[in-house]
Amino acid sequence: MRQNLSGYKGLAGMAGYLDFRDARCKDCYKCLRGCPAKAIEVVGRHAKIIEKRCVLCGKCTRLCPQNAKAVHSELEKAERLLAAPAGVIASVAPSFVTSFGVRDFALMRLALGKIGFADAEETAVGARAVTEEYRRLLVSGGYRNFITSSCPAVNTMIQLYYPAALEFLAPVDSPMTAHAKLLRVRYPDAKIIFIGPCIAKKKEAEEGGIIDCVLTFEELNEMLAKKGVVPSDIARIKADGDTEENPARFYPISRGIIKSFKEYPSGYEYVAVDGIERCNEVLKNIGSLSGMFLELNSCEYACVNGPCALSAPGGAVKANEDIRIYAKKNEGGGAVKLPGGNPTLLCARKRLRPNEYVPTEREIREILARTGKRVESDELNCGACGYNTCREKAWAVANGYAVTEMCVPYMRERAESMSYEIIQNSPNGIMLLDGDFHITEINAKAMELFGIDEKSVRGRDAGDFFNPSDFVIAYDKGENVYKKKLYVHKTARHVELTIVILSAHKVLFGVMKDITAEENYNVRLNSVKLETFAITDEVIKKQMRVAQEIASLLGETTAETKVALLKLKKTIGKDGAD
Template sequence: MHLKPIYTETNDCKDCYKCIRECPTKAIKVCDNRASVIDSHCIYCGHCVAICPSDAKKVRDGISRAKQLIKEKKQVYVSLAPAYVAEYGTSPHSVIEALTSLGFKGVSETALGAQEVSKQISQYLKVRQTGTYISSACPVVVELIRKYYPQHTMAITPYMSPMLTHARMLKQWYGDDIGIVFIGPCIGKKSEADDSDLVDVSLTFKELNDWLATENISLSTTQTDNKPDFKPHQAREGVIYPLDGGMVETIKRENNSGESTFISFTGQNMVRNVLDNLEEFGKDKPLFLELLACETGCLNGPGMSESNNIAGKHLNIRQCYTCRSESTGDVIKESHTFNIERDFFNIESVPNEQFKAEQIKEALHSIGKNSVADELNCSGCGYDTCRDFAHALLTGNAETAMCVSYMRMVAHHKATILLQKIPSGVVIIDDNCKVVEMNASFARLLGTETELCYEANPGMRGAEMNKLCSFAKLFKTALLTGKEYYNLPAVENEQNLQLSIFNIQKHKLVTGIIQSAQQPEFRKEIVEKRTREVIKKNMETVQKIAFLLGENASFTDSLLNSILDSQKQENA
């Protein structure tokens, strides 16, 4: 069983939830703070791979499989997607030479399959009176419809994609026993190849570039005088398929009677908007929709090495099309009609799980959302609304720890409880020497007036420290120097106190801990500390002179430990 086309390196995942936020179908499950792809929900658009800040989302590498295929098969052909012009430029010869250097028997253009698809769809539409028909060329859109819009599956034109069509053509030309490797800009083609017996391996242009780099093959140095060409011949109008509206343009070359309407849309948001309202169209005459998941078309696919300079890529493809259209060579028309019919009913759609209002309410309560006002809809968890997140909790695809506001509230409550349970006085001070948090013990040690203020304003947030105590300058010094201080003597309300100051953020935030020297616990701690210091120093001395005396160590140790024991009994 093959690894799925997109997967997560869980050790690299930094639980930022960006993949959830960006995934058009929320096909992500978070478990133990790690986000993994739900294959049954995924449409393989590859967007999560492109936006993952820690590169935890990976595309399955097909290079090793392609190498093995070349070893096992006598003849392996490349089906090269027409978007290669956007990746490598208008001259194909260096690309063909590089691919044959890798061991391929020949290179053929997937655009030949595209032309065959356009021809058969044109004939299909001519006999239709009404209805809406969607192109099967984009595997991501096909996957989206089959999994999330199963009611529109019948609208997909019943023909193979250009990739599969071209593969069938290659096998008819060169034999069923040949190997076929598709190379293009699309990650979704990996899944499409997995589900067919026509294409053995699907690679992206990024993978091809990596492969060429490991073999030290440079496209700029592979050109020869022979100028190898595509097998069995070049494509013509099929080269514009990667463009927005390219497929429509090729179909209209053969079907321009006006009896059908042709429209193209690109980008996930636009495609979903069209599918949400599909029932409204195609009532008067046939409507053909070219839907592409990638904005601006396949030339902006996730398997391209670069996503910039879209205009330059577009112009390259147009230039290639113009050159081939103006070529003086004869236009080669396939006399044989290939059987490329298929259906799209062999996978299960994603179930739309419905939950009762009480279940949603209970899930919201689990993340501290007890009213509509608590539902911030901040998208920090990756979901658009708190209710969407609650739904994900109920399906088991999310964890309560993903809610930022909830975890902040939990952390604050834990810190507050811990602060109040500590017997010592604790205060947190900011760089303006104002109180961020204070516990009741600290207020009590500062006197009755401060204790009353604390009862009126628990935590004393925002109070100025220099108005509360006489040793505020010690905090100012700690903030200014960034140093930490231990056991500083301080006097407040005729009490002898001991103050320690620690950094939370140097020069920004410090915490102070005070104890009363009159407290029994404090006196006990001092006695124990000093006694242990005597034991430690005595043992160090004994070790140095043990070879001379050798007999007093255990007696002294026992004597000093007995002091500790008697002190403990006295305090008890």
């Protein structure tokens, strides 16, 4: 049913910008449960990102307990650019302060110089220009609501899933793109590498075409480590003329964009929302809002807590404080000067369509029925499969993103009923006893062998029905029993008993093979053998008697013959000799 329409173009060497490592993924659906765009499919029991649905918010990378995240690396590309003669300028997101533990951009610039960058600037310079552009648009009016556009994950979310919010999305470049445009004016031939905590920026840069490479803070950390450069260890140097005030340095924290305004254009309520779920909540209700300036950031606490930021002691709250201190450090100084050139920072954001298959109601019902959901009340909507509702999961199955077996209650029920069927239909007697020798499970054959005819024996003491001493001894000694032969007087049955101790569950698993026919046969065989032995013995004895008689008769005859012959010889001898 799934249509094969191409999604976003990935980067070379990896299917997309983000994925999971198969070897690490343990098929737990935690990422899928948390994904706000349901942009994860499970293929061959491994989670995979569906690129055309993914907004690159990075939430799944935080949720994965196996740390299976695999972000497309641009390290090699960065190293190639740095080795080329063109010269590379770095645009560094202000959250470097928390990731690298330095509160002075001059130190960061020095560190970048040590690994080959020709120069480096704060992306906050671009952010300053973006705030200016926001202010200009707000003053010019015409917006019922105004959604800021600095977070590419939110922008993509709107473009893909909230078309009604598109008209409110500021048609302004992100600080990264704005800064790159400003840098381009001054360094037309240089290469530009953006460095920040965000995965979504990789896609934004690839699509924009103005930035040559994007490194995450994790990637930069790797590069610095390779060359043995630790920014926080670089001796404090004079702050390189950094005396200008730039409130756009607040950008990486929640409410940072709002704080970057020197004065607020009137007619708007200025509200900041962080975390992708809360953003979605606002976007869902955008039609009912008016007069709102909405600063939306997909990461909780905003970019300072981006998916590829380096974790620092104190976590996101401390990081927030570090940014506040950094952004305020030149308060009262002259306003940061925007470089000239005046490139346009306006951009158009189109609606994006994942172009998915829309299953009919009949198809949805047919898929639901595969997991035993025939009427509405069968739909548990428990979310264990990763989807919010059973119907949502059926939609994913129709699109090839999910498989029937992901329904956990259905699979458990099926497994339980299968094991029940297997136990009940086993030709051998099967019983489970708990550590107190109560019957927790018993099949019909075991009941027959022990002559148990009561209906409800589960939970009852095994001793009420048979002698459980073999189970007790096995459990006490901690030793399994193999093929011990027993005779059950009550039923006159011979049984071969095997007991396996499932220590982890404090359960004894007993298997009883009915060997009555075999044992009875052996008894019959023995009696036939004894009878045959007796007959054979009698025959031998008789034969011996006959043989002895024959022998004695033969002996007599021989003696008589001998005497006669000797007589004859003697007679003949006497006559001959004379």
